[in-house]
Amino acid sequence: MTVLDSIKDSLELDKVDSHLHPEGSFSVEDHPVPTGREEIWRFTPLRRLRGLHDGAPLDGDGVETKAELPAGVTIERIGAADARRGSSGFVPTDRIAARVWNDASTIWAIDVAAEAVLDAPTYLTVTGTEAGVATATHVVLSVGAHARATVVFRFEGSATLADDVEIVVGDGAQLTVVSIDDWADDAVHIGHRHIRVGRDATFKHVDITFGGDLVRNDTTAEYAGPGGEVEMLGLYFADAGQHIEHRLFVDHTAPRTKSHVVYKGALQGDGAHAVWIGNVLIRKVAEGIETYEENRNLILTDGAFADSVPNLEIETGEIEGAGHASATGRFDDEQLFYLRSRGIAEADARRLVVHGFFNDLIRQIDIPELEERLAATVEAELDKNVSQTGESA
Numbered sequence: 485m486t487v488l489d490s491i492k493d494s495l496e497l498d499k500v501d502s503h504l505h506p507e508g509s510f511s512v513e514d515h516p517v518p519t520g521r522e523e524i525w526r527f528t529p530l531r532r533l534r535g536l537h538d539g540a541p542l543d544g545d546g547v548e549t550k551a552e553l554p555a556g557v558t559i560e561r562i563g564a565a566d567a568r569r570g571s572s573g574f575v576p577t578d579r580i581a582a583r584v585w586n587d588a589s590t591i592w593a594i595d596v597a598a599e600a601v602l603d604a605p606t607y608l609t610v611t612g613t614e615a616g617v618a619t620a621t622h623v624v625l626s627v628g629a630h631a632r633a634t635v636v637f638r639f640e641g642s643a644t645l646a647d648d649v650e651i652v653v654g655d656g657a658q659l660t661v662v663s664i665d666d667w668a669d670d671a672v673h674i675g676h677r678h679i680r681v682g683r684d685a686t687f688k689h690v691d692i693t694f695g696g697d698l699v700r701n702d703t704t705a706e707y708a709g710p711g712g713e714v715e716m717l718g719l720y721f722a723d724a725g726q727h728i729e730h731r732l733f734v735d736h737t738a739p740r741t742k743s744h745v746v747y748k749g750a751l752q753g754d755g756a757h758a759v760w761i762g763n764v765l766i767r768k769v770a771e772g773i774e775t776y777e778e779n780r781n782l783i784l785t786d787g788a789f790a791d792s793v794p795n796l797e798i799e800t801g802e803i804e805g806a807g808h809a810s811a812t813g814r815f816d817d818e819q820l821f822y823l824r825s826r827g828i829a830e831a832d833a834r835r836l837v838v839h840g841f842f843n844d845l846i847r848q849i850d851i852p853e854l855e856e857r858l859a860a861t862v863e864a865e866l867d868k869n870v871s872q873t874g875e876s877a
């Protein structure tokens with residue numbers, strides 16, 4: 485029996501009963517071309533996808549990949565038949581993900597040895613070189629049992645990219661993955677990430693999005709055994725005309741598991757649009773779990789808008805705790821008043837509020853050079869508002 489066959493059999497035995505997470509299929513034909521009326525596509529401007537959702541060829545070579553690997557990590561290009569593909573339990577739930585699965589010409593396998601404790605992060609930098617062609621890539625990241633690692637994915641340059649990323653966290657392992665979308669203004673990126681967390685393993689994902697014309701990331705997580713923990717942190721900054729969309733699905737498939745999701749975004753400029761869809765499914769078997777999801781949006785100027793939809797689907801009452809929160813608003817007048825009453829100019833006060841809004845998430849990355857870079861990027865984004873409107877942020 486092939487890996488693909490075993491995944492299909494597993495699906496038949498335990499289908500996902502979630503209205504926000506359709507049944508998966510590897511066949512492109514099983515996923516109709518979206519019209520925008522579907523629940524999972526209703527917020528996405530399909531006309532700006534450059535045909536990724538329809539029939540645009542995915543055989544472009546519009547990105548270059550560079551890896552920086554510490555000892556204990558290997559990377560290699562693999563074929564479509566390699567058994568590591570599908571090892572995370574990933575099954576495409578939309579047409580673009582299925583197209584990438586079938587058409588990706590570049591497939592990378594990154595392996596972290598069991599019990600390895602890495603002394604430096606692994607970096608995989610994807611640089612776009614051509615936005616006029618559509619490119620599809622697939623990455624399988626496997627972390628052995630009881631290993632400890634940090635992996636950073638950096639996306640930059642101009643590209644039209646659709647990708648699938650599978651992540652397998654072995655039993656007792658600790659993995660942090662940082663994804664940074666810092667594209668040029670003309671880039672389109674549709675990303676899919678699926679994580680399988682082993683018994684008593686810990687996974688932290690930090691999702692950072694600043695650049696691009698349209699970026700839509702779909703991140704899903706499931707558990708291979710009890711005791712697993714998932715933490716998802718997100719930070720995004722949408723400018724005029726930019727569409728940033730994050731869709732998350734945590735599937736509690738084992739008892740005594742935990743998940744904690746916090747995403748924060750700032751928006752400025754006419755037509756800046758952010759979408760956050762959070763969904764947690766607690767299955768009948770998932771007794772004793774804890775989960776919480778939160779999304780906060782800070783609107784800096786007129787003409788920017790955010791859609792935020794948290795969801796909990798609970799099939800058992802035997803849980804430790806479950807909750808969600810969502811808020812979208814402008815500056816806190818009390819915070820601004822407090823700062824200005826102490827002699828701080830209004831422009832500087834507003835900057836301090838924005839930095840404070842993001843700072844608690846930035847500090848949790850625990851990679852000093854990235855923390856400094858992100859703080860500088862937030863400052864640069866605020867400067868954009870000054871140049872666009874002629875007014876202080």
